[in-house]
Amino acid sequence: xxxxxxxxxxxxxxxxxxxxxxxxxxxxxxxxxxxxxxxxxxxxxxxxxxxxxxxxxxxxxxxxxxxxxxxxxxxxxxxxxxxxxxxxxxxxxxxxxxxxxxxxxxxxxxxxxxxxxxxxxxxxxxxxxxxxxxxxxxxxxxxxxxxxxxxxxxxxxxxxxxxxxxxxxxxxxxxxxxxxxxxxxxxxxxxxxxxxxxxxxxxxxxxxxxxxxxxxxxxxxxxxxxxxxxxxxx
Numbered sequence: 736x737x738x739x740x741x742x743x744x745x746x747x748x749x750x751x752x753x754x755x756x757x758x759x760x761x762x763x764x765x766x767x768x769x770x771x772x773x774x775x776x777x778x779x780x781x782x783x784x785x786x787x788x789x790x791x792x793x794x795x796x797x798x799x800x801x802x803x804x805x806x807x808x809x810x811x812x813x814x815x816x817x818x819x820x821x822x823x824x825x826x827x828x829x830x831x832x833x834x835x836x837x838x839x840x841x842x843x844x845x846x847x848x849x850x851x852x853x854x855x856x857x858x859x860x861x862x863x864x865x866x867x868x869x870x871x872x873x874x875x876x877x878x879x880x881x882x883x884x885x886x887x888x889x890x891x892x893x894x895x896x897x898x899x900x901x902x903x904x905x906x907x908x909x910x911x912x913x914x915x916x917x918x919x920x921x922x923x924x925x926x927x928x929x930x931x932x933x934x935x936x937x938x939x940x941x942x943x944x945x946x947x948x949x950x951x952x953x954x955x956x957x958x959x960x961x962x963x964x965x966x967x968x969x
Contacts, residue, residue: 737780737949744796745787753906755874777963781810789816790873836861837871859896904932
């Protein structure tokens with residue numbers, strides 16, 4: 736299982752939110768490149784960099800992210816506000832892959848065009864949900880689609896990489912949503928990265944037992960409740 740630290744950016748700072756709420760923000764660093772190199776040195780398998788300003792429609796950190804990637808020697812997937820084809824293509828020039836959520840659910844034709852141009856292996860479908868109900872647009876908009884139906888939809892289109900986040904657990908350190916993770920990880924040909932709620936090494940073990948492809952480490956990592964080194968050992 737891949738150990739994947741998250742670096743969430745807002746106003747050029749490394750932050751963590753609680754349940755995606757920008758009013759519940761903790762700033763951990765003003766040096767995102769330094770943080771990225773720290774996690775790289777600790778043995779991270781990959782980095783998950785999120786542009787929260789783009790997600791919330793209030794700006795962009797794209798140049799900072801580009802500079803971060805240029806100074807790293809490990810795979811990086813970029814997420815947050817990637818909702819137009821030109822931006823997605825630009826990011827894919829220097830990132831290993833992009834994480835697409837809103838555009839995937841709102842514009843199937845655009846998603847398929849991007850997949851044709853870049854290859855499906857460059858795309859991670861972000862499935863954000865609140866206890867099984869999928870949400871989009873920075874977790875602000877509810878949809879009528881259920882988690883399992885959403886997974887099936889994209890698997891049938893030939894996508895295999897997924898980031899599954901239970902928003903109600905994100906940034907809470909209350910433990911992962913193992914029930915839904917077990918369901919989505921049971922799909923054949925689905926490489927699922929689990930996100931939301933990790934609080935300690937026991938949570939990482941439990942996620943591994945669901946047969947997840949990877950796990951996102953966020954607040955617990957920044958609060959020193961867990962280390963990349965100990966997570967790698969399991």
